[in-house]
Amino acid sequence: xxxxxxxxxxxxxxxxxxxxxxxxxxxxxxxxxxxxxxxxxxxxxxxxxxxxxxxxxxxxxxxxxxxxxxxxxxxxxxxxxxxxxxxxxxxx
Amino acid sequence: xxxxxxxxxxxxxxxxxxxxxxxxxxxxxxxxxxxxxxxxxxxxxxxxxxxxxxxxxxxxxxxxxxxxxxxxxxxxxxxxxxxxxxxxxxxxxxxxxxxxxxxxxxxxxxxxxxxxxxxxxxxxxxxxxxxxxxxxxxxxxxxxxxxxxxxxxxxxxxxxxxxxxxxxxxxxxxxxxxxxxxxxxxxxxxxxxxxxxxxxxxxxxxxxxxxxxxxxxxxxxxxxxxxxxxxxxxxxxxxxxxxxxxxxxxxxxxxxxxxxxxxxxxxxxxxxxxxxxxxxxxxxxxxxxxxxxxxxxxxxxxxxxxxxxxxxxxxxxxxxxxxxxxxxxxxxxxxxxxxxxxxxxxxxxxxxxxxxxxxxxxxxxxxxxxxxxxxxxxxxxxxxxxxxxxxxxxxxxxxxxxxxxxxxxxxx
Numbered sequence: 001x002x003x004x005x006x007x008x009x010x011x012x013x014x015x016x017x018x019x020x021x022x023x024x025x026x027x028x029x030x031x032x033x034x035x036x037x038x039x040x041x042x043x044x045x046x047x048x049x050x051x052x053x054x055x056x057x058x059x060x061x062x063x064x065x066x067x068x069x070x071x072x073x074x075x076x077x078x079x080x081x082x083x084x085x086x087x088x089x090x091x092x
Numbered sequence: 093x094x095x096x097x098x099x100x101x102x103x104x105x106x107x108x109x110x111x112x113x114x115x116x117x118x119x120x121x122x123x124x125x126x127x128x129x130x131x132x133x134x135x136x137x138x139x140x141x142x143x144x145x146x147x148x149x150x151x152x153x154x155x156x157x158x159x160x161x162x163x164x165x166x167x168x169x170x171x172x173x174x175x176x177x178x179x180x181x182x183x184x185x186x187x188x189x190x191x192x193x194x195x196x197x198x199x200x201x202x203x204x205x206x207x208x209x210x211x212x213x214x215x216x217x218x219x220x221x222x223x224x225x226x227x228x229x230x231x232x233x234x235x236x237x238x239x240x241x242x243x244x245x246x247x248x249x250x251x252x253x254x255x256x257x258x259x260x261x262x263x264x265x266x267x268x269x270x271x272x273x274x275x276x277x278x279x280x281x282x283x284x285x286x287x288x289x290x291x292x293x294x295x296x297x298x299x300x301x302x303x304x305x306x307x308x309x310x311x312x313x314x315x316x317x318x319x320x321x322x323x324x325x326x327x328x329x330x331x332x333x334x335x336x337x338x339x340x341x342x343x344x345x346x347x348x349x350x351x352x353x354x355x356x357x358x359x360x361x362x363x364x365x366x367x368x369x370x371x372x373x374x375x376x377x378x379x380x381x382x383x384x385x386x387x388x389x390x391x392x393x394x395x396x397x398x399x400x401x402x403x404x405x406x407x408x409x410x411x412x413x414x415x416x417x418x419x420x421x422x423x424x425x426x427x428x429x430x431x432x433x434x435x436x437x438x439x440x441x442x443x444x445x446x447x448x449x450x451x452x453x454x455x456x457x458x459x460x461x462x463x464x465x466x467x468x469x470x471x472x473x474x475x476x477x478x479x480x481x482x483x484x485x486x487x488x489x490x491x492x493x494x495x496x497x498x499x500x501x502x503x504x
Binding site: 005007008009010012018046055056057058059061064066068069084086087088089090091 | 103113114115116117119120121122224226274275276278279282283286294295298329330331332377380382393395396397398400
């Protein structure tokens with residue numbers, strides 16, 4: 001099972017659900033398509049820009065690695081991966 | 093009491109009440125505190141400021157703490173603004189001032205934002221506080237937590253200098269040494285704060301935390317006789333210090349106290365310069381650095397949370413961004429110590445190095461009045477000097493041995 005973890009501010013996109021388990025294997029883009037099917041347009045609108053890119057203030061981590069340092073939305077997601085969606089706040 | 097109006101998103105402008113909110117609920121952008129400035133104007137008077145306590149609460153109308161009893165009194169702020177004439181001569185600048193935050197209670201400027209964040213945590217009765225830190229914030233948060241009798245959890249890279257991991261433990265904090273970079277520590281701290289309902293000062297208390305840092309600008313303004321300098325050189329980690337200064341300027345302007353902004357000049361180490369690279373790129377977006385490599389570890393944040401806003405602020409104030417290398421940074425530390433008797437950590441050497449470089453290529457003019465923010469003490473980072481000085485061999489306690497040791501050099 002892929003475990004999707006959303007920080008509480010981001011969980012408005014999933015009707016407040018902060019941990020979601022999904023039977024999935026594929027790419028990050030495919031995972032988000034599946035989540036969009038489940039939670040509808042609000043998820044897509046809150047996480048993505050109109051051009052399909054991730055919003056500037058949303059960081060995605062696959063097994064702890066920032067997806068920007070992997071292959072972005074083409075990053076492979078193994079069936080036991082943990083994917084974190086966190087607001088982009090780092091440092092003080 | 094209090095003059096807080098609410099929170100506003102810096103990105104999309106959405107407004108919210110002043111509650112515990114980490115980011116904008118609409119676009120997840122950064123939030124800033126807004127005030128009823130017309131009401132502030134009536135009580136924030138220059139003549140009255142002189143009579144107030146010598147700590148950061150002297151600017152209380154522009155700080156978002158409503159309950160005075162929630163404050164933790166560690167006498168933060170009101171640090172010296174030193175006229176640095178010898179440094180000015182060395183760098184060919186007519187007027188340099190050093191804002192010396194090495195003398196705060198835990199030896200860095202981080203005591204300022206923490207003072208505000210911990211007061212909010214107490215107002216909201218949070219069960220514990222914490223932070224993700226490159227070192228200075230850890231000490232500041234742990235000290236304030238000790239005084240507030242709150243449990244404290246510090247997430248930091250395990251590879252930090254030993255002193256920076258030791259100090260928070262002396263204050264009674266629990267240090268969680270994360271295998272990885274600062275950004276790894278920040279990510280896991282964010283998840284932990286969320287799961288456990290703790291208040292992490294630079295994460296879910298961030299909009300309030302940021303307010304403390306702008307007192308550096310207010311103090312500089314007051315200490316220069318209610319004038320702002322032409323240029324402020326600011327070290328950049330996340331970029332939040334620079335954006336806080338810019339916010340402080342906007343508030344003073346709206347109060348009718350000042351007209352033109354100082355040029356805000358940001359500086360990072362070449363080995364971790366995501367904001368500088370973003371400043372230089374057409375899109376103005378920070379360029380994240382996966383593996384920072386620099387002696388200025390307090391600035392080693394690869395994915396700076398306030399980088400975009402810092403770039404906008406530098407551009408809007410006709411400032412610039414610069415990234416000296418490690419040898420230049422250490423030369424800057426040495427120059428400041430030897431010219432002015434102030435021992436800074438490498439972050440402060442970064443500001444000195446940038447001023448030197450900017451004089452060489454003319455980005456800063458000789459006649460501009462420059463303030464350098466020296467944000468942390470060098471005593472926390474002795475390890476960076478390991479290779480710079482020969483080990484000392486003991487000298488027998490007699491005059492001949494001392495003469496031999498001094499080798500005929502003329503001293504004094």
